[in-house]
Structures are given as C-alpha cells and as structure tokens.
Amino acid sequence: MQPVFSHPWEISFKEAAELQRKLRQRLVYEEYTGQINLIAGADISYARKTNTNYAGALVFSYPGLELVEEVGVARECHFPYVPGFLSFREGPPLLEVLSRLRHEPDILVFDGQGIAHPRRLGIAAHLGVILDKPAIGCAKTRLCGKYDPPPDEVGAWSPLTHQGETVGAVLRTKKGTKPVFISTGHRITLNQALQVVSACCRGYRLPEVVRRAHLFVNRLRIEKDPILK
DNA sequence: GCGACAG
DNA sequence: ATCTTGTCGC
Numbered sequence: 001m002q003p004v005f006s007h008p009w010e011i012s013f014k015e016a017a018e019l020q021r022k023l024r025q026r027l028v029y030e031e032y033t034g035q036i037n038l039i040a041g042a043d044i045s046y047a048r049k050t051n052t053n054y055a056g057a058l059v060f061s062y063p064g065l066e067l068v069e070e071v072g073v074a075r076e077c078h079f080p081y082v083p084g085f086l087s088f089r090e091g092p093p094l095l096e097v098l099s100r101l102r103h104e105p106d107i108l109v110f111d112g113q114g115i116a117h118p119r120r121l122g123i124a125a126h127l128g129v130i131l132d133k134p135a136i137g138c139a140k141t142r143l144c145g146k147y148d149p150p151p152d153e154v155g156a157w158s159p160l161t162h163q164g165e166t167v168g169a170v171l172r173t174k175k176g177t178k179p180v181f182i183s184t185g186h187r188i189t190l191n192q193a194l195q196v197v198s199a200c201c202r203g204y205r206l207p208e209v210v211r212r213a214h215l216f217v218n219r220l221r222i223e224k225d226p227i228l229k
Numbered sequence: 230g231c232g233a234c235a236g
Numbered sequence: 237a238t239c240t241t242g243t244c245g246c
Contacts, residue, residue, distance in 0.1 A: 044236075048238045081237075083234040090236070112235045122235065143235045176246060181235085 001104050004132045009092050010079065016088050020121040023129055027115065032107070032134045032188045036062045039200070040105035041209030042094050045217035046077075047225045053077045054224065055093035056217040058209065059103045063199050065208050071097045072220045083143065086112055087123040094127060107188070107196065108135040109209045113143050114183035114193075116160055116168035128186025135185030136193045137168070138210050142181055150179055155198060157182075169194055177205045 007019060042057040056072040073096055079089040090112075098108070113122025114137030121129075122143065128135025145162035147170045154175055160168040160183070168183030169190055182197055184190050200207035206214070 044237085046236085046237050053237095081236060083236090086235055117235080137235085139235050141235065142233095144233085 001098055001101060001131055001133065003095060003099075003130045005130065009088055011088075013082065013085060016085055017119060020119040020126070023126065024120045026129045027120070027125055028187045029184060029189065030187065032192055034106060034134075036106045036196070038062060038068060038103055038105040039107045039109065039196070039209055040098070040101070041109045041207075041213035042098060043111045043210065043213040043217050044090050044093060045221040047221055050225075051077050052225070053090075053093055054217045054220040055090070055097045056213055056220060057094070057097040057101055058213050058216055059101060059105050060209055060212075062106070065200065065202070067212070069101060069103050070216055071100045072216060073097050073100070074220070074224055084118055087121070087126040090123060091127060094123075095130065098127075098131065106134065108133055108185070109138055109197070109200070109207065110135065110185065111138065111140075111210050111214065113137045113139050113181065114168065114185035116143060116145055116162065116181060116183035118144050120167070122183065122185075124183070124185030132186070134187040136188060136196060137181075137183045137185050138197055138207060139181040139183075140178075140206070152176065154201075157194060166190070171197065173198070173201045173207065174203070174205045180206065
C-alpha cells in the first residue's frame with residue numbers, strides 16, 4: 001500500500017493548517033461498497049525523554065480478527081505534539097509501516113480522530129486521503145465537538161457535532177467504561193465505521209485492531225529502548 | 230483575553 | 237504519550 005501523492009511534513013503550523021484545509025477537499029464521504037477481508041490497526045509508542053518513537057501496523061482477517069501480519073519500526077521524531085496537528089508528528093512513521101505491509105488491508109483504523117477535527121482532517125482522514133484507502137478514526141478522548149453521553153449499554157452511541165454538523169459518534173464499546181470517539185476518515189460512512197468498529201470489539205473498551213496495535217508498539221518500545229531494559 | 234486541547 | 241502501586245468497583 002503506497003501513497004497516491006506526497007507533500008512536505010516539516011512545515012510551519014500555519015502552512016500545516018493551510019494544507020489541512022486544502023486536503024480536506026479531497027475527502028470522500030461515500031459508502032464503502034467493497035469487501036472487507038482484511039483490516040489494519042496502526043499506532044505509535046514514545047520513549048520518554050527521547051525523540052524516538054515506535055510505529056506499528058497490524059493486519060487482521062475480518063470479521064474473524066486473526067492476526068495476519070505485523071510490522072514495526074523505530075524512528076526519530078522532530079515535530080512536537082500540538083492538538084490539531086497530530087498527523088504531522090505520527091503520519092510519516094505510520095505511512096512507513098503501512099507501506100512495508102505485504103498484505104494490503106481493505107480498511108485502516110487509526111488511534112485518533114477522522115473528520116472530528118477543527119479543520120476536518122484528523123490523522124485518520126489525513127492518512128486515508130494520502131493512501132486513498134477507507135479509513136476510520138477511533139479516539140479515546142474528544143478533540144472538538146459536543147455530545148450527550150450515550151446510555152451505558154454496549155453499542156449505544158450519540159452524535160458528535162461541531163459547528164452545526166455531525167462529525168462523528170461517541171460509542172459505548174464496553175459497559176461501565178468511558179465511550180470512544182468514532183469518526184469517518186475517508187471513503188466510508190459514519191454508520192459503516194460504527195458497524196466495523198463494533199464488529200472489532202471483543203470485551204475490551206478499544207476495538208481489537210487498535211488495542212492490539214497499542215500493545216504491539218508498547219512491547220516494541222520496551223524491548224528496544226535501552227533505558228528501560 | 231480565557232478556556233479547550235487526538236497522542 | 238510516558239512515569240507508576242495500590243485500590244475501588246462492577
């Protein structure tokens with residue numbers, strides 16, 4: 001899986017915001033009509049006091065969720081974390097691991113927002129457009145927008161709205177825990193995203209693809225980071 | 230000016 | 237995100 005186009009990553013915040021507003025126009029909010037045989041989850045782990053980050057991408061069969069492939073890589077990061085610009089920090093390493101995948105997933109799930117972003121280009125939307133691949137954003141907390149807490153029942157959800165439009169959904173994936181924030185990234189509808197994420201839950205708050213990716217990069221960091229070994 | 234603020 | 241032990245609650 002390779003990008004269909006590229007752009008510079010080491011730019012100013014002003015230029016980054018302009019780029020986000022421009023790329024936002026390439027987003028496709030249509031229903032995904034293809035088959036879903038493989039689904040991937042990607043995430044990153046950071047080594048404290050260092051600029052080293054560990055990115056990972058895992059591919060699973062769908063809907064069985066059997067692990068098919070996993071790729072991890074350690075890289076140096078220079079772009080700081082600033083709310084609203086996460087993709088400029090995590091985008092490059094994630095594209096790196098995704099490009100090294102031998103199996104091409106049909107859908108991508110990222111640990112962060114899709115269009116539930118101030119300029120509608122959260123990391124899932126940004127990378128989805130660059131790869132022109134269906135993508136879903138699954139964040140643990142809110143970046144923008146307002147919502148009413150969904151009932152405490154698995155599957156319950158409520159719309160996440162921002163500036164008068166529905167940008168995502170707040171989904172209860174596990175009873176008695178905080179809900180997750182689901183939003184469209186690219187080439188998929190919110191209802192489909194909710195269906196797919198729900199189908200990936202196995203009793204934990206986070207859907208398996210994201211949870212496993214999270215565990216993988218964390219494990220990768222602990223075994224490769226000398227300061228903790 | 231003040232508060233909010235993915236990972 | 238990361239650093240951390242025990243502890244409260246379903």
